[in-house]
Amino acid sequence: MPQRRSHVASSAEQTELASALAALRESLDAPLKFPAEVLAEADATDPTEPELDLREIPFATLDPAGSRDLDQAFHLERDGAGYTVRYAIADVPGFVEPEGAVDAEARRRGQTLYAADGRIPLHPPILSEDRASLLADVDRPALVWTFSLDAEGAVSAFRLERALIRSRAQLDYVSTQQSLDRGEEGPATLLPEIGALRIEQERRRGGASLNLPDEEVVRADDGTYAIERTTPLAVEEWNAQLSLMTGMAAASLMLDAGVGILRTMPRPDDDAFDTFRHQTEALGRPWTSGDYGEYLRTLDRNDPLTLPVLQAAAALFRGAGYVTFDGEAPRDAVQAAIAAPYAHATAPLRRLVDRWVLAICLAVSTGREIPSWARESLDELPGLMQESGRRASQLNAATINCVEAALMTPLVGTTIEATVIELRGDRASIQIANPAVTATAPVPAGSRPGDMVRLRVVRADIARGEIDFEV
Numbered sequence: 001m002p003q004r005r006s007h008v009a010s011s012a013e014q015t016e017l018a019s020a021l022a023a024l025r026e027s028l029d030a031p032l033k034f035p036a037e038v039l040a041e042a043d044a045t046d047p048t049e050p051e052l053d054l055r056e057i058p059f060a061t062l063d064p065a066g067s068r069d070l071d072q073a074f075h076l077e078r079d080g081a082g083y084t085v086r087y088a089i090a091d092v093p094g095f096v097e098p099e100g101a102v103d104a105e106a107r108r109r110g111q112t113l114y115a116a117d118g119r120i121p122l123h124p125p126i127l128s129e130d131r132a133s134l135l136a137d138v139d140r141p142a143l144v145w146t147f148s149l150d151a152e153g154a155v156s157a158f159r160l161e162r163a164l165i166r167s168r169a170q171l172d173y174v175s176t177q178q179s180l181d182r183g184e185e186g187p188a189t190l191l192p193e194i195g196a197l198r199i200e201q202e203r204r205r206g207g208a209s210l211n212l213p214d215e216e217v218v219r220a221d222d223g224t225y226a227i228e229r230t231t232p233l234a235v236e237e238w239n240a241q242l243s244l245m246t247g248m249a250a251a252s253l254m255l256d257a258g259v260g261i262l263r264t265m266p267r268p269d270d271d272a273f274d275t276f277r278h279q280t281e282a283l284g285r286p287w288t289s290g291d292y293g294e295y296l297r298t299l300d301r302n303d304p305l306t307l308p309v310l311q312a313a314a315a316l317f318r319g320a321g322y323v324t325f326d327g328e329a330p331r332d333a334v335q336a337a338i339a340a341p342y343a344h345a346t347a348p349l350r351r352l353v354d355r356w357v358l359a360i361c362l363a364v365s366t367g368r369e370i371p372s373w374a375r376e377s378l379d380e381l382p383g384l385m386q387e388s389g390r391r392a393s394q395l396n397a398a399t400i401n402c403v404e405a406a407l408m409t410p411l412v413g414t415t416i417e418a419t420v421i422e423l424r425g426d427r428a429s430i431q432i433a434n435p436a437v438t439a440t441a442p443v444p445a446g447s448r449p450g451d452m453v454r455l456r457v458v459r460a461d462i463a464r465g466e467i468d469f470e471v
Contacts, residue, residue, distance in 0.1 A: 013406045013409055013410075013462065014224060014225065014406075016406070016462045016463065017225055017402060017403065017406045017462055018117070019463075020402045020462050020463045020465070021115065021116050021117055021399060021402060022117070023463075024115075024395065024398050024399065024402065025115055025117075025120070025395070028113075028391050028394065028395055029391075030109075030113050030115075030120045030391060030395065031120070032118065032120055034105060034124045035101070035105065037101045038101045038102055038104075038105045038124060039124050039126070040101075041097065041100055041101045041102050042095075042102050042123065042124040042126050042127045042131075043124075043126050045095055045096070045097055045100075045102070047091060047094040047095050047131070047132070047141045048091070048093075048094035048095075048141065048162065049141075050091075050141045050142075050162045050163050050164040051161070051162055051163070052144075052161055052162065052163035052164070053163065053164050054086075054088075054144060054163040054164065054165050055139060055164055055165060055166040057075050057086060057165065058075060058168040058169075058187065059073035059074065059075045059086070059088055059134070059165050059166070059167045059168065059187075060073060060074060060075070060136075060167060060168055060169040060170070060171055060187035060188070061073045061074075061134055061135075061136070061167055061169070061170050061171060062074070062171045062172070062173065062176060062188065062235070062239050063170070063171075063172065063173075064172060064173060065172035065173075065174065065175075066172075067172075068125075068128075068129035068130075068133060068135070069112070069121070069128040069129050069133055069349045069350060070090070070133045070134040070135060070167075070170070070349075071089060071090050071133075071134070071346060071347045071348060071349045071350065072087060072088065072089055072090075072134070072242075072243070072346055072347075073087075073088040073134045073142070073165065073167045074086065074087050074088070074187075074191075074239075074242060075088075075187070076187075076188075076189075076190040076191060076194060077190070078190070079148065079149075081150070081151040082148065082149045082150045082151050082156070083148075083149040083153075083190065083194055084146065084147070084148060084149075085145075085146075085147040085149060085194065085242065085245075086144055086145070086146050086147075087144070087145040087147070087242055087243075087245075087246050087346075088134060088142035088143070088144045088145075088163075088165050088167075089142060089143045089144075089145070089246075089345070089346055089348065089354075089358060090132050090133060090134055090140070090142060090143075090348055090349050091132065091140075091141040091142050091143050091162065092123070092127075092132055092348035092349060092354070092355050092358070093143070093348070093355050093358055093359040093362070094141050094162065095127055095131065095132050096123075096127075096355065098371070098373035098374075099373065102123065102124070102127070106122055106123060106352055106355075107352065107380070107384055109121075109122050109352070109388065110122070110351075110352050110384050110385055110387060110388020110389070110391070111350060111351045111352060111385070111388045111389070111392060112128075112349075112350040112351070113391060113392055113395055114216075114392075114395075114396070115395060115399060116217040116218070116219055116225060116399050116403065117219060121350075122349065122350055122351070122352065123349060127349075128349045128350070132349060133349065134165070134167050135167065135170065136167045136168060136169055136170040137166070137167070137168070138166065138167075139164055139165075139166050140164070140165055140166070140167070141162065141163070141164055141165075142162075142163060142164075142165045143160060143161070143162055143163075143358050143362060144160070144161050144162075144163045144165065145158060145159070145160050145246050145249065146158060146159050146160075146161070147245065147249070149194070149197070152197060152200070152201070153194060153196075153197025153198050153200065153201050154201060155245065155249065158249045159365055160249075160253070160358075160361050160362055160365040160366075161362075161365070161366070162362060168187070169186075169187055171186075171187065171188060173233050173235055173236055173239075174233070176188050176235050177233045177234065177235040180192060180235060188235070191235065191238045191239065192234070192235075192238055194238070194241075194242075195234075195235075195237065195238025195239070195241045195242075196238070198238075198241035198242075198244070198245060199237070199238075199241060202241070202244075202293070202338075202339070203293065203294060203297065205338075205339040205340055206291050206293060206339040207293055207337060207338050207339040207340070208291070208292055208293025208296055208316075208317075208337050208339075209237070209293070209296065209297070209337070210296065210310060210313060210314060210317055210337070211231075211232055211237065211296075211310070212310050212311070212314065213229045213230060213231050213232075213307065214228075214229065214230050214231075214232060215227065215228075215229050215400065215438075216228050216229075216230075217399050217400060217403050225403055225406070226403075227400065227403050227404065227407065227435075227436055227437070229436055231301055243346045244338060244342070246345055246346050247263070247338075247342045247343050247344060247345050247346065248338070248340050248341065248342055249345075250343040250345035250357050250358075250361050251333070251340070251341035251342050251343040252341065253360075253361045253364045253365060254343060254357070254360055254361065254364065255329050255333060255341060256364070257360070257364045257370070258325070258326070258327055258328070258329065259325065259326045259327070259360060259370060259375060259378075260324070260325060260343065260357065260360050260361075260378075261322055261323070261324045261325075261343065261353060261356060261357060261378055261381055261382075262322065262323050262325075262330065262333055262335070262341055262342065262343050263320065263321075263322060263335055263342050263343055263344050264320070264321060264322070264323050264330070264332065264333065264334065264335055264342075265317070265318075265319055265320040265321070265335045265336045265337055266319045266332070266336055267334075267336040268292075268315075268316040268336070272315060272316055273292065273316070275315070276292070276312055276313060276315065276316060279309070279312040279422070279449060280295075280309055280312070282448050282449045282450070283305050283308055283309055283312075283449045283450045284305065284450060285299070285303075285305055285306075285309050292313070292316060293337075293339075296310070296313060304419070305450050307421070307431065308419070308420075308421040308422065308431075308449050308450060311421045311422055311429065312421075312422055312449070317337055320335070321382065321386070322353065322381060322382040322385055322386075323382070324378040324379055324381065324382060326375065326378060343357045344357060345357045345358055345361065351385075352381070352384060352385065352388070353381050353384075353385050356374050356377075356378065356381060359371050359374045360374055360375075398465055400465075401465025401466070402462055402463070402465040404435075404437045404438070404439065404465070404467065405460045405461055405462045405464070405465050405466060405467050406460075406462045407435040407437055408435070408437060408439075408457055408460040408467050409460040409462065411457045411460075412457050412458070412459060412460050413456075413457065414456070414457055415454055415455065415456050415457075416432055416454070416455055416456075416457060417432075417433070417452055417453070417454055417455075418430040418431060418432045418433075418439075418441070418452070418453055418455055419431045419433075419450065419451070419452055419453075420443055420447050420448065420449050420450065420451045420452075420453060421438070421449060422449060423443075423447070423448070423449065424440070426442060426443075426445075427440055427441060427442050427443065428440070428441060428442075428443045428447060430443070430453070430455070437467075439467050439469070441455055441467075441469035442455075442469065442470065442471055443455075443471065444471050453471075454471075455469040455470065455471060456469060456470050456471075457469060458470050
């Protein structure tokens, strides 16, 4: 599944699309600008003074090219037969005054939203892209996780501390993957080795990774819009394992302390597994043995039928939510896809709940009282995150729908070919190759997942993000 990009080229369609996207953002009550009092507080607040100085450690960040809101920095080294992994997280709890203006605005927003015409950040850019961001070659306060791993990549010990750090390099995924493929030495040299060991640890736990192709609406310098679909690079999967390891450590700290907030997901029931089995059989890629996570890891990413299989598997990854506890651990604390208790703890610049998790974990790790502001407001978080998640999903889906309608507008009245991904009664989810569009359409009787069908494009409404087809 190589990278593909489909452009909206017509100037008239570009103008209509830009208006539709602006109206969509306004309908979600997701303002780009921050109130004056929020900006003033963000500019004036002094961070909490770090207790450790770790500036001699050459941390590095790894993000999409051009990123400015850098939440994490890492340092990897060998330690005998094992490894030491340091994972520094932006010290947002040290910058945000509890119950202040920045805090109140962040609770209203919940998370950073990603629109086609720009990001709608959780925090003012003076914090998220400057003072709190782990940018290269500047001193920054951070919350540093230090992990000791054995030769098989299992965590034998860990701790969390507040420290002053200095990142030495801002890496991006594409160039770092290319550098690793060439065998060059650098800050990420050990990442493939440690990442592979952590993936094996995931397999042993019974965890599963979906790794669907990324689908993103991008805006070029010339103002044209496009939908870009890319398969995650190996370096992204290795890097994600560091974040997963940190989230599991955060969950264990909070469970031991008897207070916190977890990210949970129920294990799929037997009916969901049976449905998925039938879908894989219909696609000619049957899941016949082993755990579903192990089956997903065997799929060939260059096989054209892998995408329909992964789309079908997405139904197994539903029901994720947040659960809080204070005094008694939740009955079901496991995130089923990770196959372990887990918490969001590595993206505080972009996600509200991480600030609470980090504040609680720092107190537990250093033997201090849990901040009263964090403890007393825990129960608000699931609702705040659910609402912001709803806005994010709505914005993402509606944005893609509008752009896909713009892509299909020149094809109204013509016949196209599409691959059936998933049947939904007498309709189906379909994938069009050129332009790269996913849609819902009626399909001929007897169609099965993986079949190629011919459809006529009847209508494309950019403002509504709707496309109509007929067999």
